[in-house]
Amino acid sequence: MNENKQETIRFPSSRIVEIAKALSGDVRVRILEALGDKPMSVGQLADALGVAQPTISINVQMLEQADLVLSWQGANREKICSVTCRSIVLELPAKPGDGLHRVEEIHMPIGMYATCSVQPTCGMANRDGAIIGSSDDPRVFYMPERTDAALLWFSGTGFVEYYFANPMPPGVQLDEIALRAELCSEAAGSCEDWPSDISLTINDLPIGTWTSPSDYGDRKGKLTPERWRSGTEYGMLTEWRVNRQGSLINGSSSSQTNIDELALSFNQPIRVRLEVKADAANRNGMNLFGSAFGDHPQDIVLSFIRLSETSA
Numbered sequence: 225m226n227e228n229k230q231e232t233i234r235f236p237s238s239r240i241v242e243i244a245k246a247l248s249g250d251v252r253v254r255i256l257e258a259l260g261d262k263p264m265s266v267g268q269l270a271d272a273l274g275v276a277q278p279t280i281s282i283n284v285q286m287l288e289q290a291d292l293v294l295s296w297q298g299a300n301r302e303k304i305c306s307v308t309c310r311s312i313v314l315e316l317p318a319k320p321g322d323g324l325h326r327v328e329e330i331h332m333p334i335g336m337y338a339t340c341s342v343q344p345t346c347g348m349a350n351r352d353g354a355i356i357g358s359s360d361d362p363r364v365f366y367m368p369e370r371t372d373a374a375l376l377w378f379s380g381t382g383f384v385e386y387y388f389a390n391p392m393p394p395g396v397q398l399d400e401i402a403l404r405a406e407l408c409s410e411a412a413g414s415c416e417d418w419p420s421d422i423s424l425t426i427n428d429l430p431i432g433t434w435t436s437p438s439d440y441g442d443r444k445g446k447l448t449p450e451r452w453r454s455g456t457e458y459g460m461l462t463e464w465r466v467n468r469q470g471s472l473i474n475g476s477s478s479s480q481t482n483i484d485e486l487a488l489s490f491n492q493p494i495r496v497r498l499e500v501k502a503d504a505a506n507r508n509g510m511n512l513f514g515s516a517f518g519d520h521p522q523d524i525v526l527s528f529i530r531l532s533e534t535s536a
Contacts, residue, residue: 233291233309237317238326246290251275252283256292256307263306265298328391332524334514335373338387338495340365342378345412345509349375351516353449374516377410377456379509383499388526394490400467400483401426402527403496406459406520407436410509413455414441420508424464425497427486431464431471432478435506446519456511458518496526 235243246252251273258264258272266284270277284305287293291308298304335348344360351374357364364370376384392398409420416438423433436459445458465472466486471479488494500510514523 230309265302335370337384342382346378348373353452374514377511385497387493402465406513408459409439411439419506421504432473
């Protein structure tokens with residue numbers, strides 16, 4: 225591969241933090257120094273800098289993600305690295321929101337809820353598939369080990385509520401917010417015909433109710449640990465979205481609640497509750513999957529989508 229080095233790369237203000245982090249490590253700066261004149265393999269970099277090859281690989285990856293280094297496979301299948309430019313220009317933010325990406329995301333581990341209400345059957349498992357505490361004991365939901373949960377479940381009615389920080393500074397408008405989570409119903413073991421009405425509220429306002437058709441256990445979850453043998457294996461990735469017109473579930477209208485009614489404030493938490501309500505038609509519990517369980521490598525994701533320059 226021919227070296228494709230630019231003289232200068234200009235980075236927008238939304239990438240300042242990312243670029244600064246990539247340049248903040250001594251090893252990464254030394255890698256850039258070594259690559260200043262010519263491409264080098266990861267092995268050559270390790271020899272030149274006197275650093276273990278796995279450490280070089282990790283730091284090269286960070287530089288690649290920041291677009292400061294590019295790499296390709298050499299003739300002997302080794303990874304060859306080169307700098308992408310001679311210099312960089314960082315644009316400084318000029319107004320609130322300039323230093324943010326158009327979409328900001330917060331990834332919330334499923335065990336980091338602020339409050340809950342559950343009843344047996346209930347419980348939690350960690351990313352290795354081991355039960356946390358004891359099954360069917362609601363006290364587990366108040367143990368410190370809950371923060372390690374990769375799967376949590378409760379039957380019947382109940383809820384878990386999370387507090388999200390608002391990453392937007394004062395004066396920055398949002399087009400919409402969106403919440404994604406992998407969920408399913410909760411049966412004893414598993415059950416293909418076991419609907420449960422799972423509702424989302426944000427700041428106590430209804431966003432919509434999604435009916436999970438099953439407690440899925442017909443196959444192994446793509447990420448579910450091998451040692452897990454308790455029935456539930458995976459869920460469905462479900463998205464609630466709130467914009468200026470109203471709310472949607474998986475693209476279909478679900479309620480009239482719009483983003484202005486949520487009264488989002490930069491210095492107040494955003495209260496997100498996943499619940500099977502007492503007045504629901506199908507009160508068959510909930511399984512909530514983290515990044516190491518089920519089919520999707522994510523925890524609960526709350527996305528903040530702000531107005532573009534053209535639509536502001």
